[in-house]
Amino acid sequence: MTSSTGPILTVENLNAYFGDFHAVKGVNLEVQRNEVVSLIGPSGCGKSTFIRCLNRLHEEVPSANCEGRVLIEGQNIYAENADPVVVRRKVGMVFQKPNPFPGLSIFENVALGLKLAGITKKSVVTEIVEWSLRKSALWDEVKDSLSSPGLSLSGGQQQRLCLARTLAVKPPVILMDEPTSALDPISTAKIEELVMELKQEVTVVIVTHNMQQASRISDKTAFFLMGELMEFDETSALFTNPKNLKTEQYITGRFG
Amino acid sequence: MQLEVAEKLTVKQAKPKASSAPRRKLDIHFGDRVFYYILKASAWGVVGLLLLMVGLLLDMSWPAFVEFGPKFLINPEWNPWTGEFGALSFVYGTVVSSLIAVALALPVSVGVALFLNELAPTWLARPVGFFVEMLAAIPSIVYGMWGLFVLAPFLRNYLQPFLHETLGFLPLFQGPMLGYGMLAAGIILAVMITPTIASISREVFKAIPLGYREAALGLGATRWEMLKIAVLKTGASGIIGATILGLGRALGETMAVTLVIGNKAHISASLFDTAQTMASVLANEYAEADSDLQLAALTAVGLTLFIVSLFINSIARYVVWQVDKKYAGMGR
Numbered sequence A: 001m002t003s004s005t006g007p008i009l010t011v012e013n014l015n016a017y018f019g020d021f022h023a024v025k026g027v028n029l030e031v032q033r034n035e036v037v038s039l040i041g042p043s044g045c046g047k048s049t050f051i052r053c054l055n056r057l058h059e060e061v062p063s064a065n066c067e068g069r070v071l072i073e074g075q076n077i078y079a080e081n082a083d084p085v086v087v088r089r090k091v092g093m094v095f096q097k098p099n100p101f102p103g104l105s106i107f108e109n110v111a112l113g114l115k116l117a118g119i120t121k122k123s124v125v126t127e128i129v130e131w132s133l134r135k136s137a138l139w140d141e142v143k144d145s146l147s148s149p150g151l152s153l154s155g156g157q158q159q160r161l162c163l164a165r166t167l168a169v170k171p172p173v174i175l176m177d178e179p180t181s182a183l184d185p186i187s188t189a190k191i192e193e194l195v196m197e198l199k200q201e202v203t204v205v206i207v208t209h210n211m212q213q214a215s216r217i218s219d220k221t222a223f224f225l226m227g228e229l230m231e232f233d234e235t236s237a238l239f240t241n242p243k244n245l246k247t248e249q250y251i252t253g254r255f256g
Numbered sequence B: 001m002q003l004e005v006a007e008k009l010t011v012k013q014a015k016p017k018a019s020s021a022p023r024r025k026l027d028i029h030f031g032d033r034v035f036y037y038i039l040k041a042s043a044w045g046v047v048g049l050l051l052l053m054v055g056l057l058l059d060m061s062w063p064a065f066v067e068f069g070p071k072f073l074i075n076p077e078w079n080p081w082t083g084e085f086g087a088l089s090f091v092y093g094t095v096v097s098s099l100i101a102v103a104l105a106l107p108v109s110v111g112v113a114l115f116l117n118e119l120a121p122t123w124l125a126r127p128v129g130f131f132v133e134m135l136a137a138i139p140s141i142v143y144g145m146w147g148l149f150v151l152a153p154f155l156r157n158y159l160q161p162f163l164h165e166t167l168g169f170l171p172l173f174q175g176p177m178l179g180y181g182m183l184a185a186g187i188i189l190a191v192m193i194t195p196t197i198a199s200i201s202r203e204v205f206k207a208i209p210l211g212y213r214e215a216a217l218g219l220g221a222t223r224w225e226m227l228k229i230a231v232l233k234t235g236a237s238g239i240i241g242a243t244i245l246g247l248g249r250a251l252g253e254t255m256a257v258t259l260v261i262g263n264k265a266h267i268s269a270s271l272f273d274t275a276q277t278m279a280s281v282l283a284n285e286y287a288e289a290d291s292d293l294q295l296a297a298l299t300a301v302g303l304t305l306f307i308v309s310l311f312i313n314s315i316a317r318y319v320v321w322q323v324d325k326k327y328a329g330m331g332r
Ligand SMILES: Nc1ncnc2c1ncn2[C@@H]1O[C@H](COP(=O)(O)OP(=O)(O)O)[C@@H](O)[C@H]1O
Pocket: A018, A021, A023, A041, A042, A043, A044, A045, A046, A047, A048, A049, A050, A061
């Protein structure tokens, strides 16, 4: 809750590596509260690597490391005394492939983050699970089958379950890495709708390789190329009036 | 008969397309059919072999069943001099020593698999993994000798006095401290089945997609919590499968057990005491059975071992099915 007026997320000179390979090169970026920010760029340009640095997941890859500063609500998540476990409770993540935990029911999947955070009071957990499932527009579909396996749902429902699981711990920032690329168009539209509603409460950074999606749902868009942030601007400005020649070439479909 | 049906079908299908060459169509599928019958024959062959073995065992052990009836299975007495034969103490010895083995080997094996797969750096995981696999290559008789010359004295001088002092109020840890006996057999078996359980568990953990681990970490799980949620829970049915194979090996293991278990046909509550398993009594007495009745009784013990293995494997299979049902649809 430090500096509730300043940017919620500040990235300063972030560099990320896989061994010797320099995957993200000196990125600077600021995200305001309640914004949706899209990251676009050709495949392999470092979008995933970049957002995985924002919740310290990048360092879980053997031989991977990164340097620079990332401030969430004013606090550097790479500070010496910062605990990645605590960081990840403040910065949730939804992955490309829906990944509800096998062996856990729908309810247990959503409640898991609470359990990990030490919240065990049954009435509280039940209430938050319902709230999360409502927020992810899944409640009506699953309220009678909360004890069936999370994996019994369809792909689109699974992804909304993963969103509910992330929302349950109420992180101020949510990262999404191509959350709709494995989904059908109707499920995709649902997720997009949810993202736009969610920004009342959270800040969303979403990777997409679908430029229409970026322009539909995001306030700002960042264009990455070969690990560098080429351009970062209001979404409408970036798509109608790009300042960088590479951005223009990319959005007009001349490469990527 | 089936060939005819197949022929008819093929011809029927071929007709609307090309009435000129129905014969050729048949030839194309000839290889398929041969292959199908070969596979079918092998499958039935395995079943037949199994039945043949059961039949043979039944035939040879028949005199014992005629003599003792179903009481054979619940009688702990085994006395070649008086001619009284019952299998219960061997069933007890086999089941208890195998259970000790699984109880000791399961946590160790899963721990080893977790450590090698999830925690250890590659330079350490490779040699240690190789070493664990090599445990499976050591001949059974060598385990037995190690048990006799190293493990038994260790138990006698250190572990059994310690257990007796701390947990001696339990009947399990009372009685003479000989070193060899049920406990020694259980420990030897545990060492022998550890590589089996550990290496299959490693394969199971390897097959679990990275996504589950990242999802757990992303929710704010510590490393240990992540391993519990994404690896152990997800791999539970596989671990059970690995344990079954380990248990199967322990049930039938003969040489090493025969050397360390003390070979006395009785049922004792104490794990320090001697015992006898189904496999070890066969190894001990088959070659020098004095009477036809003893030979028949021994064969009946063999048949019992066969049935106990079958029974335990079926239970374990059932458990795996139940677990699989719970995890139904889990994408790998
Ligand atoms: N685990 C890894 N080990 C080594 N290199 C990797 C790894 N993951 C990604 N890379 C490399 O890093 C670069 C950026 O990858 P990524 O961030 O996944 O791109 P994007 O998400 O934009 O498609 C690519 O060149 C890719 O080959």
